[in-house]
Amino acid sequence: MIKVENLHHSYNNDEEYAVKDASFKIPQGEIFGFLGPSGAGKSTTQGILTGLLPLQKGIVTVAGYDVKTIKRKMFNKIGMSFEQSNVYSKMTAKENLDFYKKLFDVETRDSEELIKLVGLDGKENVRAGEFSKGMKHRLTFARSMINNPELWFLDEPTTGLDPAIAADIKDIIREQNKKGVTIFLTTHNMFIADELCNRVAFIVDGEIKLIDSPKKLKLEYGEQLVEVEYQKNGDIATETFSTVLAEDKKRLQDVIAKYDIQSMHTKEATLEEIFIKVTGRGLA
Amino acid sequence: MKLWHSFKKEILLATRGFYFYVEIAMAGLFLFLLLFVIPENFDHRVDEYLFYDVPDSAWGYFESELLEMDEDGSAEVVEIELDKKIISGSLYQTEENNYYVLDDQRQAISLADSERAFAGVIHMDELGEVTYTYYMQGYETDRLRNIYAVFHNESMDVLESAFDAQDVQVLHEDQVLLSDRQNILPSFLTFNGSLMGMFILASYIFLDKKEGVIKAYAVTTSPVWQYLLSKVGVITLTSLVTSLIITIPVMGTQPNYLGMLVFLLGTGFAASALGLVIASYFDDITHSFGVLFGLVIFLMLPNIAYFIPTWDPIWMKYIPTYAMLEGFKEILLPGGDMAYILMASFGFFIAGLVLFLFANMRFKKTLTI
Numbered sequence: 191m192i193k194v195e196n197l198h199h200s201y202n203n204d205e206e207y208a209v210k211d212a213s214f215k216i217p218q219g220e221i222f223g224f225l226g227p228s229g230a231g232k233s234t235t236q237g238i239l240t241g242l243l244p245l246q247k248g249i250v251t252v253a254g255y256d257v258k259t260i261k262r263k264m265f266n267k268i269g270m271s272f273e274q275s276n277v278y279s280k281m282t283a284k285e286n287l288d289f290y291k292k293l294f295d296v297e298t299r300d301s302e303e304l305i306k307l308v309g310l311d312g313k314e315n316v317r318a319g320e321f322s323k324g325m326k327h328r329l330t331f332a333r334s335m336i337n338n339p340e341l342w343f344l345d346e347p348t349t350g351l352d353p354a355i356a357a358d359i360k361d362i363i364r365e366q367n368k369k370g371v372t373i374f375l376t377t378h379n380m381f382i383a384d385e386l387c388n389r390v391a392f393i394v395d396g397e398i399k400l401i402d403s404p405k406k407l408k409l410e411y412g413e414q415l416v417e418v419e420y421q422k423n424g425d426i427a428t429e430t431f432s433t434v435l436a437e438d439k440k441r442l443q444d445v446i447a448k449y450d451i452q453s454m455h456t457k458e459a460t461l462e463e464i465f466i467k468v469t470g471r472g473l474a
Numbered sequence: 475m476k477l478w479h480s481f482k483k484e485i486l487l488a489t490r491g492f493y494f495y496v497e498i499a500m501a502g503l504f505l506f507l508l509l510f511v512i513p514e515n516f517d518h519r520v521d522e523y524l525f526y527d528v529p530d531s532a533w534g535y536f537e538s539e540l541l542e543m544d545e546d547g548s549a550e551v552v553e554i555e556l557d558k559k560i561i562s563g564s565l566y567q568t569e570e571n572n573y574y575v576l577d578d579q580r581q582a583i584s585l586a587d588s589e590r591a592f593a594g595v596i597h598m599d600e601l602g603e604v605t606y607t608y609y610m611q612g613y614e615t616d617r618l619r620n621i622y623a624v625f626h627n628e629s630m631d632v633l634e635s636a637f638d639a640q641d642v643q644v645l646h647e648d649q650v651l652l653s654d655r656q657n658i659l660p661s662f663l664t665f666n667g668s669l670m671g672m673f674i675l676a677s678y679i680f681l682d683k684k685e686g687v688i689k690a691y692a693v694t695t696s697p698v699w700q701y702l703l704s705k706v707g708v709i710t711l712t713s714l715v716t717s718l719i720i721t722i723p724v725m726g727t728q729p730n731y732l733g734m735l736v737f738l739l740g741t742g743f744a745a746s747a748l749g750l751v752i753a754s755y756f757d758d759i760t761h762s763f764g765v766l767f768g769l770v771i772f773l774m775l776p777n778i779a780y781f782i783p784t785w786d787p788i789w790m791k792y793i794p795t796y797a798m799l800e801g802f803k804e805i806l807l808p809g810g811d812m813a814y815i816l817m818a819s820f821g822f823f824i825a826g827l828v829l830f831l832f833a834n835m836r837f838k839k840t841l842t843i
Contacts, residue, residue: 240693241692241693242689242692242693244839262695262696262697263695265693265694265695266695268693270690270693272686272689272690274686275686276685276686276687276689276690277685277687277690278483278487278685278687279685280486280487280490280491281483281486281487281490285486289479289483290690290694292475292476292479293476293479293480293691293694293695293696294694294695295695330690333690
């Protein structure tokens with residue numbers, strides 16, 4: 191669905207690249223996470239893929255279209271949910287969606303159904319200017335589904351949303367993916383990436399450092415650990431043991447035999463920890 | 475169809491916004507000024523204060539001369555304020571002058587001083603010799619002073635024969651002039667229809683930039699030029715409506731409304747496209763204000779030449795609003811020059827097209843800013 195080869199982009203047309211030699215492929219039906227801290231080149235890459243930025247160097251194919259010479263028809267297949275909400279504040283939620291419905295040449299979704307889907311039912315005829323930040327974000331998210339996109343670009347889809355709404359949004363993303371929609375998810379939130387993505391790419395300073403599935407990354411870079419809480423001399427003690435090292439395994443058996451165990455659970459490395467390990471950079 | 479939907483959306487946004495009503499209110503204000511403040515024709519008559527120091531027997535002769543010139547053939551007794559006192563005098567009105575005849579020489583001179591006007595004292599001695607003393611402000615031209623000198627030092631016979639010898643040919647006998655009120659209209663139409671359009675279009679774009687909706691539009695199948703053209707369309711339509719609000723009550727059926735429609739489409743398109751170009755270089759109206767304000771001032775310069783025909787330098791004619799003023803004037807005049815209107819409209823349309831294409835290129839490049 192997306193094919194990127196040797197992509198470079200410089201805002202000043204010089205050697206200061208915001209994106210350097212990026213290459214990746216995303217097959218149809220995959221949720222691909224594009225992860226990195228602010229200024230890493232996530233939005234620049236996404237901008238080029240969606241035609242908001244011109245392609246300077248490299249080969250980019252999106253939904254079967256060469257991005258070098260973008261055809262407007264390409265946008266029938268694409269949905270884009272922006273990080274910053276961008277809806278007409280003087281138009282109601284329904285008017286906003288109804289207007290965008292008319293800008294596509296394919297069958298579109300019912301505005302009221304989408305409004306309901308993102309939890310804004312009852313607000314159809316309220317002007318977006320009266321919405322909270324989170325509500326505007328949900329309307330922007332709903333708009334990105336209006337043309338039943340085959341390829342869906344999501345930029346920080348759960349930012350600024352309360353946990354319950356964020357969970358609903360994640361469910362919608364999973365639901366769309368089940369229908370075969372390919373998703374390009376740009377985020378610096380490792381938890382949502384871990385929950386949703388089939389594969390993730392780590393990007394730092396414009397360079398893709400690694401691409402793999404979260405599961406494989408955890409196996410490769412994470413340690414298999416067991417955290418145990420037990421009573422020792424009237425106090426609660428906590429220790430972490432490796433399930434790989436022989437010495438730790440023996441020590442764990444000793445603790446189980448000797449002490450009264452309060453709790454015991456396995457602990458795997460988070461995607462964020464792996465990111466820091468691989469790139470040497472945090473996500474802040 | 476997408477362009478039509480975008481246009482409808484822009485109309486909806488405009489009617490829910492502030493700037494649309496600013497334009498309508500401005501048109502209403504201009505109309506109010508034209509109908510209730512600005513007279514049909516300004517009073518160009520110059521005040522002159524006269525004192526006749528002549529015997530009663532001779533006054534009858536001078537008075538008959540004044541009455542002969544007076545528009546209604548009778549003197550009007552008037553009260554004039556001088557040094558916080560009310561004095562009386564007789565007023566004789568001609569097409570060009572208000573002659574105030576006073577009872578006291580000092581009053582005439584004092585009024586000339588306080589009113590920055592002209593005073594004359596006509597004195598006749600015992601021998602019947604008449605002398606004229608003029609009190610002027612000191613800034614009068616040599617030409618005027620020479621006229622007075624010639625007038626009183628040359629015999630009337632010589633002057634009359636010189637006047638008679640002058641051959642005057644009228645080139646346009648059927649020429650119709652606009653009244654002073656109507657003559658102001660081209661200036662208002664240029665300001666309201668075109669310059670306001672440029673300013674308001676830029677404001678609409680800045681509002682959209684703030685809301686980020688241009689980016690959302692850019693990822694649809696509708697090209698950015700349609701988004702820009704729909705904005706231009708709304709501005710042009712508003713210009714058309716506001717221009718008619720001003721023109722119809724003042725001019726009635728006299729103007730060439732078809733010509734006006736064509737001209738407003740051309741000028742409105744050019745001014746809006748200029749607004750688009752400016753808006754493409756800035757993020758918000760605050761940063762662009764200096765450029766917009768400077769440009770409006772520059773484009774208003776031809777107004778000076780319009781109202782002061784003696785100051786009409788060649789370079790002024792290259793400022794587009796000069797052609798706008800002339801075009802609107804031709805539209806308002808009965809039998810105005812249609813060829814000029816069409817040529818100017820075409821010129822503005824071409825200029826607008828170049829600016830529009832440039833703005834479109836700029837917006838495509840700066841969508842992520």
